Amino acid sequence: MSQLGERIAQFRKMATDDPENELGHFRLGQLLMEDGQHAEAVNSFERTLELSPQFSKVFQLLGECFIKLGQKDRAVEVLTKGWATADERGDKMPRDAMAKLLTGLGAPVPQAQAHSPVDDGPGTGFRCQRPGCMEGNRARQLPAPPVPDEIGERIQQTVCAGCWNLWFRDLSIKVINELRLDLSSEFGQNEYDRHMREFFGFEEPAAGPVR
Numbered sequence: 778m779s780q781l782g783e784r785i786a787q788f789r790k791m792a793t794d795d796p797e798n799e800l801g802h803f804r805l806g807q808l809l810m811e812d813g814q815h816a817e818a819v820n821s822f823e824r825t826l827e828l829s830p831q832f833s834k835v836f837q838l839l840g841e842c843f844i845k846l847g848q849k850d851r852a853v854e855v856l857t858k859g860w861a862t863a864d865e866r867g868d869k870m871p872r873d874a875m876a877k878l879l880t881g882l883g884a885p886v887p888q889a890q891a892h893s894p895v896d897d898g899p900g901t902g903f904r905c906q907r908p909g910c911m912e913g914n915r916a917r918q919l920p921a922p923p924v925p926d927e928i929g930e931r932i933q934q935t936v937c938a939g940c941w942n943l944w945f946r947d948l949s950i951k952v953i954n955e956l957r958l959d960l961s962s963e964f965g966q967n968e969y970d971r972h973m974r975e976f977f978g979f980e981e982p983a984a985g986p987v988r
């Protein structure tokens with residue numbers, strides 16, 4: 778089996794074993810796309826969006842899949858919705874990428890909302906405690922714990938949405954890629970948690986038995 782084929786198999790297993798994990802579906806979709814399996818990738822990305830409807834980058838990739846599949850109408854629909862989601866969240870890179878794709882399809886790009894940038898307001902009142910957070914008084918609290926456990930609650934209470942997104946969309950995937958973590962194993966999950974805690978500046982949990 779090719780290396781890509783092996784990784785697809787690994788993430789397919791992760792997505793099956795842990796069907797509520799949007800990251801698993803997301804990575805599987807990306808790998809399928811890389812492998813030219815666009816129809817399959819659509820399923821993974823649609824599942825990712827069911828679990829994480831604000832994940833704007835997924836709309837972009839889903840739109841690209843529909844373009845590859847020659848389903849222009851669905852591409853326009855998904856990209857238009859994704860553009861609005863990205864704009865609302867201030868996700869500039871996926872937003873601009875989706876605008877380009879829409880233009881390439883000959884479809885109109887939605888108008889930017891006139892919402893004033895958050896940074897000239899009086900502040901949101903939420904303070905992010907992550908060392909190195911750049912959001913300052915623009916920091917927004919996540920509407921809900923991003924993962925359904927204790928650490929998720931802690932993240933919601935102490936870390937801003939910007940920092941969570943930075944971790945979730947970018948760094949967590951790098952950690953998984955570069956360390957080749959298999960999140961279906963206990964070792965992989967522990968390593969993943971450790972990197973996440975380090976990023977958020979959480980102290981290590983009380984020293985337990987080292988495996």
Ligand SMILES: [Zn+2]
Pocket residue numbers: 905906907910911912916936937938939940941
């Ligand atoms: Zn922050």
